[in-house]
Amino acid sequence: TQLLEQSPQFLSIQEGENLTVYCNSSSVFSSLQWYRQEPGEGPVLLVTVVTGGEVKKLKRLTFQFGDARKDSSLHITAAQPGDTGLYLCAGALWETGNQFYFGTGTSLTVIP
Amino acid sequence: NAGVTQTPKFRILKIGQSMTLQCTQDMNHNYMYWYRQDPGMGLKLIYYSVGAGITDKGEVPNGYNVSRSTTEDFPLRLELAAPSQTSVYFCASSPPGQFGNQPQHFGDGTRLSIL
Numbered sequence: 001t002q003l004l005e006q007s008p009q010f011l012s013i014q015e016g017e018n019l020t021v022y023c024n025s026s027s028v029f030s031s032l033q034w035y036r037q038e039p040g041e042g043p044v045l046l047v048t049v050v051t052g053g054e055v056k057k058l059k060r061l062t063f064q065f066g067d068a069r070k071d072s073s074l075h076i077t078a079a080q081p082g083d084t085g086l087y088l089c090a091g092a093l094w095e096t097g098n099q100f101y102f103g104t105g106t107s108l109t110v111i112p
Numbered sequence: 113n114a115g116v117t118q119t120p121k122f123r124i125l126k127i128g129q130s131m132t133l134q135c136t137q138d139m140n141h142n143y144m145y146w147y148r149q150d151p152g153m154g155l156k157l158i159y160y161s162v163g164a165g166i167t168d169k170g171e172v173p174n175g176y177n178v179s180r181s182t183t184e185d186f187p188l189r190l191e192l193a194a195p196s197q198t199s200v201y202f203c204a205s206s207p208p209g210q211f212g213n214q215p216q217h218f219g220d221g222t223r224l225s226i227l
Contacts, residue, residue, distance in 0.1 A: 031213040042202050042218025050213045088154055102154035
């Protein structure tokens with residue numbers, strides 16, 4: 001069973017379009033992280049959210065942690081080809097501290 | 113800055129062989145992790161360590177062993193390799209932090225095929 005479910009699994013859009021990726025669970029997380037992974041490389045951290053309802057912005061990327069700490073979303077405005085990659089969410093549970101559970105991933109392709 | 117270094121980058125094993133995947137970090141991080149990533153999937157935690165001499169099982173530990181004799185090194189041992197262990201293996205490290213809010217730094221992975 002997968003603790004964190006991401007949707008959509010695959011996304012192919014034109015440059016300039018907006019998109020949202022969702023990360024959902026029935027569990028409550030102490031924190032949630034978003035990573036981007038490019039082919040042949042390890043994931044690279046984009047953001048960490050730790051407070052329910054928190055919104056963080058990173059240039060054209062907006063991250064939100066759900067009020068109940070069970071879900072998160074990543075919104076990209078005016079997508080660019082450089083945004084192409086695999087987006088992964090990862091959550092830490094209160095009872096297991098620094099043990100992270102990763103989502104299934106969203107593979108994004110931005111077409112020039 | 114080297115960060116997290118994994119060796120080898122690629123390896124092909126025959127069923128029943130054993131091998132050790134090496135991981136070393138130069139950031140003096142207490143926490144280290146081993147994950148596996150199967151095609152089109154997220155990462156699954158195999159083992160983790162919160163400091164030298166301390167290791168614990170993750171979600172998918174069967175068929176693997178680890179040790180942590182130093183802060184820098186966290187090798188992953190495969191005994192009796194099986195086709196189901198064909199995967200990309202990632203090592204990561206992070207400083208300790210309250211409730212998992214510290215970033216994980218990943219190596220570039222070891223691509224392992226069991227034939």
